[in-house]
Amino acid sequence: MRVTIKVGGARAVNPAGALSDVASLYDDGEDVAVVHGGSTAVDDTLERLGIEPEYVETPSGVVGRFTDAETMEVFEMVFGHLSTQLVAGLQSLDVDAVGLNGVDGKLLHGPRKSAVRVVEDGKKKIRRGDHSGTIEQVNGDLLESLLSDGYVPVAAPPMAGADAEDVLPVNTDADRSAAAISSELGGTLLLLTDVAGVFEDPDDPDTLIETVETGEEWAGLETAAEGFMSRKIMAAEEALDGGADEVVIADANTDEPVLSALSGGGTHLYQEALQ
Secondary structure (H helix, E strand, O other), X not given: OEEXXXXXXXXXXXXXXXXXXXXXXHHOOOEEEEEEOOHHHHHHHHXXXXXXXXXXXXXXXOEEEOOOHHHHHHHHHXXXXXXXXXXXXXXXXXXXXXXXEEOHHHOEEEEEEEEXXXXXXXXXXXXXXXXXXXXOEEOHHHHHHHHHOOOEEEEEEEEEEXXXXXXXXXXXXXXXXXXXXXXXXXXXXXXXXXXXXXXXXXXXXXXXXXXXXXXXXXXXXXXXXXXXXXXXXXXXXXXXXXXXXXXXXXXXXXXXXXXXXXXXXXXXXXXXXXX
């Protein structure tokens, strides 16, 4: 088995159960990579520093963070702290974990987007000074080397952004980072979050979408996904298109969240749904 596990960065997500399950898979000799988010921790830190987090909407309706130079410094600091905490947690469970961000060895590499198209007050505008990027390359050799030597990579943004002749750290989405890594490694991508999966009706716990195997079911999935979940579906599609066999969206806060998801819990998405 080969699995990439993305641990969500929401305040309501407790990573302890996921780390314990990673240790179980590791002890069984499975290849495991961990990717973590942390956007809410970035927002909390910005607010403590007296900086208002800024989100913008693209013309296609996607809402994302606008990362200016000051925010980027906070982003690097917070994600470095989160990575250290997760690696220490795994080391405490006798897992040989190695923390990486996307800049290390150009693990995640692509062009920087210094200007973004946004919608403000109903008008389309160009915002300049953004520090974000789109992943175009994953250093699979680095990942394979770590896995073959018995290490668990713990990866996260920022990515290595190409800007003219320079490489600099830039923001990129953690779910899509996990999708890019899972595409490179193959196997299963597990997106752990603060809900049990995707629901046809978010207010009705009996409407969990358990499997998505056809184009019709995928269309229903996209209709059901709202807010942050729509970004996870985008990442899931990228992972399946890129070579992952399966994507699972499941609750990080259940008992044995990874093992239960791999055993059928959550929402399971398959490649054939995109064909």
